[in-house]
Amino acid sequence: MIVRNVADVIGTSDEVKTDTWVSRRVLLKKDGMGFSFHETVIFPGTETHIHYQNHLEAVWCIEGDGEIETIADGKKYSLGPGVVYALDQNDEHYLRGGKEPLRVICVFNPPLTGQEVHDASGVYPLVTEEA
Structure with a gap:
């Protein structure tokens, strides 16, 4: 069994920060969960x-x-508590923060290794082996 507290991730290498977001990666590829x-x-x-x-x-x-705004069709969707969205078609999009910090819980498949950030095209690399 894996039991973790997100507070224990803050300030470690599993907390990744950019100019637009901070991500606390609680379960990663190394945990063997498949996501x-x-x-x-x-x-x-x-x-x-x-x-x-x-x-x-x-x-x-x-x-x-x-x-969130999908680039293919320009549709915009308001985000707030209780909203769930799934990028089931690898949807290219813009994610915009509003007036208040937007806190979300995310699940990735295949799982991330932990240090991924978006490249110039908005893509996370696919890492097939641990570094």
């Missing part, structure tokens, strides 16, 4: 271009506000 599990906070007033070509992601919004 990874993260708590992420999107900073207010920011925009992140994302295109997970190598991963599927499901996101549950639990606090704050924001917006």
Whole structure:
């Protein structure tokens, strides 16, 4: 059994921060679950271009506000507590923070190793072996 507290991830190498978000990677590829599990906070007033070509992601919004816009069709969806969205088609999108920090819980398949950040195309690399 794996039991972790997200508070124990803060300040470690499993907490990854960019200019637009901070992600606390609680379960990772090394844990052998077949998915990874993260708590992420999107900073207010920011925009992140994302295109997970190598991963599927499901996101549950639990606090704050924001917006997601799919690039293919320009549709915009409001995000707030209780909203779940799934990038089941590797949907390229913009994720925007609103007036308050947007706290979300994310699941990735295949699992992340922990240090991934978006490249210039919004993609996380697919890591097939531990570094």
